Amino acid sequence: MNFIDVTMPDRYSRAPIFFREEAVIDQGYLSTEDAIWFPKTLSASDPAAIFDFCNKIKNCDGVVVLDASEFQFIDPIGLATLRATLDARPDDHEMYCRFMSNDMLAYLIRMDFFVGLDVDGFDPEVGRNPQGEPDNCVELTEVTNAEQSEVVASRLVHAMTGIKDNPDTAEEMEPYRRPLEYALKELLENALSHAKKDGNLNASVWVACQHFKTHGSVRLAIVDNGCGFLATLKDHAMLNERTDLRAIQIALIERVSCNRGALISYDSDSQNQGVGLTTTAKIAAAADGFLVIGSGKAWMRTGDKGEGQIDDCPWKGVAIAFECNRDLLPKIDIPSLLPAVEGTLDEEINFDD
Protein backbone atom coordinates (compact mmCIF):
# COMPACT_ATOMS: atom_id res chain seq x y z
CA MET A 1 0.00 0.00 0.00
CA ASN A 2 1.47 3.36 -0.99
CA PHE A 3 0.68 6.61 0.71
CA ILE A 4 1.24 9.48 -1.64
CA ASP A 5 1.14 13.16 -0.95
CA VAL A 6 0.32 12.40 2.66
CA THR A 7 0.09 16.02 3.66
CA MET A 8 -1.72 18.92 2.06
CA PRO A 9 -0.49 21.98 3.92
CA ASP A 10 -3.04 24.17 2.26
CA ARG A 11 -5.90 22.01 3.49
CA TYR A 12 -4.80 20.86 6.94
CA SER A 13 -3.36 23.15 9.55
CA ARG A 14 -1.07 20.76 11.38
CA ALA A 15 2.52 20.59 10.29
CA PRO A 16 3.47 17.42 8.51
CA ILE A 17 5.11 14.86 10.72
CA PHE A 18 5.64 12.06 8.23
CA PHE A 19 8.11 12.19 5.43
CA ARG A 20 7.62 10.61 2.10
CA GLU A 21 10.47 8.35 1.20
CA GLU A 22 12.13 8.78 -2.13
CA ALA A 23 10.19 6.56 -4.42
CA VAL A 24 9.03 6.64 -7.92
CA ILE A 25 5.38 7.38 -7.71
CA ASP A 26 3.26 7.68 -10.81
CA GLN A 27 1.96 11.23 -10.47
CA GLY A 28 -1.11 10.17 -12.37
CA TYR A 29 -2.40 8.60 -9.18
CA LEU A 30 -2.47 12.02 -7.55
CA SER A 31 -4.90 13.36 -10.09
CA THR A 32 -6.83 10.40 -11.41
CA GLU A 33 -10.58 10.75 -11.26
CA ASP A 34 -10.99 6.99 -10.93
CA ALA A 35 -10.11 7.09 -7.26
CA ILE A 36 -12.35 5.42 -4.72
CA TRP A 37 -13.36 8.06 -2.20
CA PHE A 38 -13.32 7.40 1.50
CA PRO A 39 -16.67 8.45 2.93
CA LYS A 40 -16.56 11.09 5.63
CA THR A 41 -17.02 8.44 8.30
CA LEU A 42 -16.64 4.68 8.45
CA SER A 43 -18.67 3.83 11.52
CA ALA A 44 -21.62 1.95 12.97
CA SER A 45 -23.79 5.01 12.37
CA ASP A 46 -23.77 4.24 8.64
CA PRO A 47 -23.06 0.56 8.04
CA ALA A 48 -24.03 0.75 4.37
CA ALA A 49 -21.23 3.28 3.75
CA ILE A 50 -18.69 0.85 5.23
CA PHE A 51 -19.78 -2.05 3.08
CA ASP A 52 -20.11 0.11 -0.02
CA PHE A 53 -16.56 1.43 0.37
CA CYS A 54 -15.09 -1.98 1.09
CA ASN A 55 -16.95 -3.56 -1.78
CA LYS A 56 -15.53 -1.03 -4.23
CA ILE A 57 -12.02 -1.88 -3.06
CA LYS A 58 -12.73 -5.58 -3.29
CA ASN A 59 -14.12 -5.37 -6.80
CA CYS A 60 -11.33 -3.25 -8.23
CA ASP A 61 -9.12 -5.57 -10.26
CA GLY A 62 -6.34 -3.23 -11.13
CA VAL A 63 -4.47 -0.62 -9.16
CA VAL A 64 -6.64 0.88 -6.44
CA VAL A 65 -6.36 4.58 -5.74
CA LEU A 66 -8.10 5.74 -2.59
CA ASP A 67 -8.84 9.37 -1.93
CA ALA A 68 -9.00 10.27 1.76
CA SER A 69 -9.46 14.00 1.45
CA GLU A 70 -12.94 13.89 3.03
CA PHE A 71 -12.17 11.15 5.54
CA GLN A 72 -12.63 12.33 9.13
CA PHE A 73 -13.67 9.49 11.42
CA ILE A 74 -13.46 5.73 11.75
CA ASP A 75 -14.64 3.55 14.61
CA PRO A 76 -13.86 -0.08 15.47
CA ILE A 77 -16.33 -1.60 13.00
CA GLY A 78 -14.97 0.60 10.22
CA LEU A 79 -11.40 -0.32 11.13
CA ALA A 80 -12.00 -4.04 11.34
CA THR A 81 -14.08 -4.24 8.15
CA LEU A 82 -11.63 -2.19 6.13
CA ARG A 83 -8.68 -4.19 7.38
CA ALA A 84 -10.43 -7.48 6.62
CA THR A 85 -11.03 -6.16 3.11
CA LEU A 86 -7.40 -5.17 2.57
CA ASP A 87 -6.25 -8.48 3.98
CA ALA A 88 -8.24 -10.35 1.39
CA ARG A 89 -6.65 -8.54 -1.54
CA PRO A 90 -3.85 -10.35 -3.41
CA ASP A 91 -0.40 -9.22 -2.28
CA ASP A 92 0.65 -8.15 -5.74
CA HIS A 93 -2.29 -5.80 -6.26
CA GLU A 94 -1.06 -2.26 -5.78
CA MET A 95 -2.97 0.27 -3.79
CA TYR A 96 -2.39 3.98 -3.37
CA CYS A 97 -3.93 6.31 -0.83
CA ARG A 98 -3.81 10.04 -1.37
CA PHE A 99 -4.63 13.06 0.74
CA MET A 100 -5.10 11.40 4.12
CA SER A 101 -4.80 13.92 6.93
CA ASN A 102 -2.00 13.54 9.45
CA ASP A 103 -4.57 13.18 12.21
CA MET A 104 -6.29 10.23 10.54
CA LEU A 105 -3.01 8.63 9.61
CA ALA A 106 -1.71 9.00 13.17
CA TYR A 107 -4.90 7.42 14.50
CA LEU A 108 -4.64 4.45 12.13
CA ILE A 109 -1.03 3.95 13.16
CA ARG A 110 -1.95 4.04 16.87
CA MET A 111 -4.62 1.40 16.20
CA ASP A 112 -2.02 -0.87 14.55
CA PHE A 113 -4.05 -0.76 11.35
CA PHE A 114 -0.96 -1.18 9.15
CA VAL A 115 0.65 -4.08 11.03
CA GLY A 116 1.18 -6.86 8.53
CA LEU A 117 0.66 -4.60 5.52
CA ASP A 118 3.53 -3.58 3.25
CA VAL A 119 3.36 0.20 3.42
CA ASP A 120 5.41 2.84 1.67
CA GLY A 121 5.27 6.59 1.95
CA PHE A 122 5.60 6.92 5.70
CA ASP A 123 7.11 5.05 8.61
CA PRO A 124 4.33 3.16 10.40
CA GLU A 125 6.53 2.84 13.48
CA VAL A 126 6.56 6.59 14.00
CA GLY A 127 3.66 7.44 16.23
CA ARG A 128 2.92 3.89 17.30
CA ASN A 129 2.47 3.49 20.98
CA PRO A 130 3.55 -0.07 21.83
CA GLN A 131 1.99 0.32 25.27
CA GLY A 132 -1.37 1.05 23.78
CA GLU A 133 -3.61 3.80 25.06
CA PRO A 134 -5.39 2.65 28.16
CA ASP A 135 -9.00 3.55 28.64
CA ASN A 136 -9.23 4.94 25.16
CA CYS A 137 -8.47 2.96 22.06
CA VAL A 138 -7.23 -0.56 21.69
CA GLU A 139 -5.38 -1.70 18.65
CA LEU A 140 -6.91 -3.70 15.85
CA THR A 141 -6.07 -7.38 16.31
CA GLU A 142 -6.41 -10.40 14.10
CA VAL A 143 -7.46 -13.57 15.92
CA THR A 144 -6.40 -16.66 14.07
CA ASN A 145 -7.30 -19.49 16.35
CA ALA A 146 -9.52 -20.33 19.26
CA GLU A 147 -6.65 -21.10 21.63
CA GLN A 148 -5.15 -17.63 21.24
CA SER A 149 -8.51 -15.91 21.44
CA GLU A 150 -9.04 -16.32 25.19
CA VAL A 151 -5.92 -14.37 26.10
CA VAL A 152 -6.24 -11.88 23.25
CA ALA A 153 -9.80 -10.93 24.18
CA SER A 154 -8.92 -10.54 27.86
CA ARG A 155 -5.97 -8.36 26.95
CA LEU A 156 -8.13 -6.14 24.78
CA VAL A 157 -10.70 -5.61 27.52
CA HIS A 158 -8.03 -4.97 30.13
CA ALA A 159 -6.41 -2.38 27.92
CA MET A 160 -9.74 -0.73 27.21
CA THR A 161 -10.64 -0.51 30.90
CA GLY A 162 -7.19 0.65 31.97
CA ILE A 163 -6.47 -2.45 34.05
CA LYS A 164 -3.54 -3.43 31.86
CA ASP A 165 -1.45 -0.41 32.68
CA ASN A 166 -2.74 0.16 36.18
CA PRO A 167 -3.41 -3.18 37.85
CA ASP A 168 -4.33 -1.38 41.08
CA THR A 169 -7.56 -0.34 39.41
CA ALA A 170 -8.58 -3.93 38.68
CA GLU A 171 -11.04 -4.18 41.52
CA GLU A 172 -12.52 -0.77 40.82
CA MET A 173 -12.93 -1.57 37.13
CA GLU A 174 -14.33 -5.06 37.70
CA PRO A 175 -17.99 -4.04 37.15
CA TYR A 176 -17.00 -2.57 33.78
CA ARG A 177 -14.66 -5.37 32.75
CA ARG A 178 -17.02 -8.25 33.44
CA PRO A 179 -19.85 -7.51 30.99
CA LEU A 180 -17.44 -6.27 28.31
CA GLU A 181 -15.29 -9.39 28.49
CA TYR A 182 -18.40 -11.56 28.49
CA ALA A 183 -19.81 -9.84 25.40
CA LEU A 184 -16.53 -9.79 23.50
CA LYS A 185 -15.86 -13.46 24.14
CA GLU A 186 -19.33 -14.60 23.16
CA LEU A 187 -19.07 -12.65 19.90
CA LEU A 188 -15.58 -13.98 19.28
CA GLU A 189 -16.69 -17.54 20.00
CA ASN A 190 -19.43 -17.18 17.41
CA ALA A 191 -17.08 -15.71 14.82
CA LEU A 192 -14.40 -18.34 15.30
CA SER A 193 -16.80 -21.26 15.28
CA HIS A 194 -18.87 -20.19 12.29
CA ALA A 195 -16.56 -18.23 9.99
CA LYS A 196 -14.59 -21.23 8.79
CA LYS A 197 -17.62 -23.33 7.94
CA ASP A 198 -18.78 -24.05 4.42
CA GLY A 199 -15.26 -24.41 3.06
CA ASN A 200 -14.02 -20.99 4.23
CA LEU A 201 -10.88 -22.40 5.81
CA ASN A 202 -8.88 -19.20 5.25
CA ALA A 203 -11.43 -16.95 6.92
CA SER A 204 -10.00 -14.47 9.38
CA VAL A 205 -11.44 -12.66 12.38
CA TRP A 206 -10.56 -9.06 13.24
CA VAL A 207 -11.32 -7.39 16.56
CA ALA A 208 -11.12 -3.75 17.59
CA CYS A 209 -12.29 -1.88 20.67
CA GLN A 210 -12.48 1.73 21.73
CA HIS A 211 -13.72 3.75 24.65
CA PHE A 212 -14.79 7.22 23.47
CA LYS A 213 -14.19 9.34 26.54
CA THR A 214 -15.91 12.42 25.16
CA HIS A 215 -19.34 10.80 25.07
CA GLY A 216 -18.71 7.80 27.31
CA SER A 217 -19.48 5.10 24.79
CA VAL A 218 -17.68 1.81 24.38
CA ARG A 219 -17.51 0.22 20.94
CA LEU A 220 -16.39 -3.26 20.08
CA ALA A 221 -16.19 -4.78 16.62
CA ILE A 222 -15.77 -8.36 15.52
CA VAL A 223 -15.51 -8.90 11.77
CA ASP A 224 -14.96 -12.09 9.84
CA ASN A 225 -14.87 -12.84 6.14
CA GLY A 226 -16.30 -16.31 6.41
CA CYS A 227 -19.53 -17.83 5.25
CA GLY A 228 -22.05 -15.47 6.84
CA PHE A 229 -25.33 -16.07 8.67
CA LEU A 230 -27.34 -17.30 5.71
CA ALA A 231 -24.94 -20.17 5.02
CA THR A 232 -24.70 -21.01 8.72
CA LEU A 233 -28.48 -21.15 9.22
CA LYS A 234 -29.45 -22.45 5.80
CA ASP A 235 -31.02 -25.63 7.19
CA HIS A 236 -32.75 -24.05 10.16
CA ALA A 237 -36.50 -24.53 10.33
CA MET A 238 -37.08 -20.87 11.19
CA LEU A 239 -35.44 -19.65 8.00
CA ASN A 240 -38.74 -19.30 6.17
CA GLU A 241 -37.24 -16.84 3.74
CA ARG A 242 -33.79 -17.49 2.30
CA THR A 243 -32.45 -13.99 2.62
CA ASP A 244 -29.54 -12.55 4.53
CA LEU A 245 -31.84 -10.18 6.41
CA ARG A 246 -34.03 -13.03 7.60
CA ALA A 247 -30.96 -15.01 8.63
CA ILE A 248 -29.73 -12.08 10.75
CA GLN A 249 -33.20 -11.67 12.28
CA ILE A 250 -33.51 -15.29 13.36
CA ALA A 251 -29.92 -15.35 14.63
CA LEU A 252 -31.12 -12.81 17.17
CA ILE A 253 -33.85 -15.12 18.43
CA GLU A 254 -33.00 -17.10 21.54
CA ARG A 255 -32.04 -20.72 21.02
CA VAL A 256 -31.71 -20.40 17.25
CA SER A 257 -28.48 -22.12 16.49
CA CYS A 258 -26.98 -23.91 13.55
CA ASN A 259 -26.10 -26.97 15.54
CA ARG A 260 -28.28 -27.34 18.59
CA GLY A 261 -29.13 -31.00 18.71
CA ALA A 262 -28.32 -34.20 20.50
CA LEU A 263 -26.88 -35.90 17.45
CA ILE A 264 -24.10 -33.42 16.76
CA SER A 265 -20.64 -34.68 17.58
CA TYR A 266 -19.13 -32.07 19.80
CA ASP A 267 -15.59 -33.12 19.19
CA SER A 268 -15.78 -31.98 15.60
CA ASP A 269 -18.51 -29.38 15.80
CA SER A 270 -19.29 -28.19 19.25
CA GLN A 271 -22.95 -27.74 19.99
CA ASN A 272 -24.12 -24.45 21.25
CA GLN A 273 -27.27 -23.36 23.04
CA GLY A 274 -28.08 -20.51 20.70
CA VAL A 275 -27.97 -17.79 23.35
CA GLY A 276 -24.54 -16.18 22.96
CA LEU A 277 -25.51 -13.53 20.43
CA THR A 278 -28.87 -12.80 22.03
CA THR A 279 -27.30 -12.38 25.48
CA THR A 280 -24.72 -10.02 24.03
CA ALA A 281 -27.48 -7.98 22.41
CA LYS A 282 -29.20 -7.79 25.79
CA ILE A 283 -25.99 -6.66 27.48
CA ALA A 284 -25.75 -3.84 24.96
CA ALA A 285 -29.41 -2.93 25.44
CA ALA A 286 -29.08 -2.98 29.23
CA ALA A 287 -26.32 -0.40 28.89
CA ASP A 288 -28.40 1.77 26.58
CA GLY A 289 -26.69 0.41 23.50
CA PHE A 290 -27.20 -1.84 20.50
CA LEU A 291 -25.61 -4.17 18.02
CA VAL A 292 -25.20 -3.50 14.33
CA ILE A 293 -24.90 -6.71 12.33
CA GLY A 294 -23.99 -6.96 8.68
CA SER A 295 -23.89 -10.17 6.71
CA GLY A 296 -24.33 -10.87 3.03
CA LYS A 297 -26.71 -8.43 1.42
CA ALA A 298 -28.22 -7.00 4.59
CA TRP A 299 -27.54 -5.25 7.83
CA MET A 300 -29.65 -4.56 10.87
CA ARG A 301 -29.44 -2.73 14.16
CA THR A 302 -30.96 -4.04 17.39
CA GLY A 303 -32.96 -1.63 19.51
CA ASP A 304 -34.61 0.55 16.92
CA LYS A 305 -34.61 -2.36 14.47
CA GLY A 306 -32.99 -0.29 11.78
CA GLU A 307 -32.17 -2.38 8.74
CA GLY A 308 -31.02 -2.05 5.19
CA GLN A 309 -30.18 -3.91 2.06
CA ILE A 310 -26.68 -3.81 0.64
CA ASP A 311 -27.39 -5.73 -2.55
CA ASP A 312 -24.69 -3.87 -4.45
CA CYS A 313 -22.04 -4.28 -1.77
CA PRO A 314 -22.60 -7.53 0.11
CA TRP A 315 -20.30 -8.47 2.98
CA LYS A 316 -19.00 -12.00 2.75
CA GLY A 317 -18.97 -13.03 6.39
CA VAL A 318 -20.31 -11.31 9.47
CA ALA A 319 -19.48 -7.87 10.81
CA ILE A 320 -20.78 -7.00 14.27
CA ALA A 321 -20.53 -3.69 16.09
CA PHE A 322 -21.36 -3.55 19.81
CA GLU A 323 -21.96 -0.14 21.33
CA CYS A 324 -23.05 0.86 24.82
CA ASN A 325 -22.85 3.50 27.51
CA ARG A 326 -19.86 2.64 29.64
CA ASP A 327 -21.30 4.20 32.79
CA LEU A 328 -24.24 1.79 32.74
CA LEU A 329 -22.14 -1.39 32.59
CA PRO A 330 -21.83 -1.90 36.37
CA LYS A 331 -25.56 -2.34 36.79
CA ILE A 332 -25.78 -5.28 34.39
CA ASP A 333 -26.73 -8.66 35.87
CA ILE A 334 -25.76 -11.16 33.19
CA PRO A 335 -27.61 -14.24 34.48
CA SER A 336 -30.89 -12.29 34.41
CA LEU A 337 -30.37 -11.80 30.67
CA LEU A 338 -30.28 -15.52 29.93
CA PRO A 339 -33.53 -17.17 28.80
CA ALA A 340 -35.83 -18.36 31.54
CA VAL A 341 -35.51 -22.07 32.21
CA GLU A 342 -37.21 -24.26 34.78
CA GLY A 343 -34.76 -25.11 37.55
CA THR A 344 -35.60 -28.80 37.63
CA LEU A 345 -32.10 -29.88 38.62
CA ASP A 346 -31.26 -26.96 40.92
CA GLU A 347 -31.36 -29.08 44.07
CA GLU A 348 -29.09 -31.68 42.49
CA ILE A 349 -26.33 -29.29 41.46
CA ASN A 350 -23.60 -29.30 44.10
CA PHE A 351 -21.77 -26.11 44.98
CA ASP A 352 -18.95 -26.99 47.28
CA ASP A 353 -18.59 -23.76 49.13
Added chain:
Amino acid sequence: MQTLISLAAGSETVRTLGMRASATPFRKQIEKQLDGGSTVVIDFSNRDATQSFVDELVGDLVLRRGRSVVSKISFRNCSDEVKSIIKFVINDRFHQLSEYRAMA
Protein backbone atom coordinates in the same frame (compact mmCIF):
# COMPACT_ATOMS: atom_id res chain seq x y z
CA MET B 1 -12.59 -41.43 44.63
CA GLN B 2 -12.85 -37.69 44.12
CA THR B 3 -10.70 -35.74 41.67
CA LEU B 4 -10.14 -32.01 41.71
CA ILE B 5 -9.92 -30.20 38.39
CA SER B 6 -8.84 -26.61 38.73
CA LEU B 7 -9.59 -23.99 36.10
CA ALA B 8 -6.95 -21.68 37.56
CA ALA B 9 -4.18 -22.68 35.17
CA GLY B 10 -3.31 -20.26 32.45
CA SER B 11 -2.80 -16.56 32.04
CA GLU B 12 -3.52 -14.30 34.99
CA THR B 13 -4.97 -11.84 32.49
CA VAL B 14 -7.91 -14.13 31.77
CA ARG B 15 -10.55 -13.16 34.33
CA THR B 16 -13.47 -14.51 32.33
CA LEU B 17 -13.27 -17.98 30.83
CA GLY B 18 -15.16 -17.59 27.59
CA MET B 19 -14.03 -19.78 24.71
CA ARG B 20 -15.22 -23.31 24.06
CA ALA B 21 -11.73 -24.25 22.98
CA SER B 22 -10.54 -23.39 26.50
CA ALA B 23 -13.19 -25.61 28.07
CA THR B 24 -12.63 -28.66 25.87
CA PRO B 25 -9.43 -29.96 27.50
CA PHE B 26 -11.01 -29.59 30.95
CA ARG B 27 -14.12 -31.40 29.78
CA LYS B 28 -12.00 -34.26 28.51
CA GLN B 29 -10.28 -34.50 31.87
CA ILE B 30 -13.68 -34.61 33.54
CA GLU B 31 -14.88 -37.34 31.21
CA LYS B 32 -11.76 -39.41 31.80
CA GLN B 33 -12.23 -39.21 35.56
CA LEU B 34 -15.93 -40.03 35.34
CA ASP B 35 -15.19 -43.00 33.10
CA GLY B 36 -12.72 -44.20 35.70
CA GLY B 37 -15.38 -44.12 38.36
CA SER B 38 -14.33 -40.92 40.10
CA THR B 39 -16.47 -38.02 41.11
CA VAL B 40 -15.14 -34.64 40.06
CA VAL B 41 -14.84 -31.29 41.79
CA ILE B 42 -14.44 -28.40 39.34
CA ASP B 43 -12.68 -25.46 40.95
CA PHE B 44 -13.49 -22.20 39.14
CA SER B 45 -10.92 -20.38 41.31
CA ASN B 46 -13.27 -17.37 41.46
CA ARG B 47 -12.96 -16.79 37.75
CA ASP B 48 -15.95 -15.61 35.77
CA ALA B 49 -17.27 -17.66 32.88
CA THR B 50 -19.55 -17.25 29.92
CA GLN B 51 -22.49 -19.48 29.17
CA SER B 52 -20.57 -20.87 26.15
CA PHE B 53 -17.63 -21.92 28.30
CA VAL B 54 -19.82 -23.54 30.94
CA ASP B 55 -21.88 -25.26 28.27
CA GLU B 56 -18.79 -26.77 26.68
CA LEU B 57 -17.52 -27.77 30.12
CA VAL B 58 -20.60 -29.49 31.51
CA GLY B 59 -23.62 -28.91 29.26
CA ASP B 60 -22.62 -31.56 26.79
CA LEU B 61 -21.97 -33.98 29.65
CA VAL B 62 -25.63 -33.67 30.59
CA LEU B 63 -26.72 -34.19 26.99
CA ARG B 64 -24.63 -37.29 26.55
CA ARG B 65 -24.73 -38.89 29.99
CA GLY B 66 -28.07 -37.72 31.27
CA ARG B 67 -29.26 -36.48 34.61
CA SER B 68 -27.17 -38.87 36.66
CA VAL B 69 -23.93 -37.08 35.77
CA VAL B 70 -25.00 -34.06 37.81
CA SER B 71 -24.58 -35.97 41.07
CA LYS B 72 -21.04 -36.93 40.09
CA ILE B 73 -19.70 -33.42 39.67
CA SER B 74 -19.57 -30.49 42.05
CA PHE B 75 -18.40 -26.91 41.70
CA ARG B 76 -16.11 -24.93 43.97
CA ASN B 77 -15.17 -21.26 44.31
CA CYS B 78 -17.91 -19.95 42.06
CA SER B 79 -19.29 -16.45 42.20
CA ASP B 80 -23.06 -16.04 42.40
CA GLU B 81 -23.05 -15.08 38.72
CA VAL B 82 -21.18 -18.23 37.71
CA LYS B 83 -23.50 -20.37 39.85
CA SER B 84 -26.50 -18.91 38.02
CA ILE B 85 -24.91 -19.61 34.65
CA ILE B 86 -24.10 -23.19 35.68
CA LYS B 87 -27.70 -23.72 36.77
CA PHE B 88 -28.97 -22.29 33.49
CA VAL B 89 -26.72 -24.50 31.36
CA ILE B 90 -27.42 -27.72 33.22
CA ASN B 91 -31.18 -27.19 33.42
CA ASP B 92 -31.39 -26.05 29.79
CA ARG B 93 -29.50 -29.08 28.50
CA PHE B 94 -31.52 -31.40 30.72
CA HIS B 95 -34.77 -30.03 29.30
CA GLN B 96 -33.41 -30.33 25.78
CA LEU B 97 -32.51 -33.96 26.43
CA SER B 98 -35.94 -34.63 27.90
CA GLU B 99 -37.59 -33.18 24.79
CA TYR B 100 -35.53 -35.38 22.50
CA ARG B 101 -36.30 -38.46 24.54
CA ALA B 102 -39.98 -37.61 24.50
CA MET B 103 -39.90 -37.35 20.71
CA ALA B 104 -38.00 -40.61 20.25
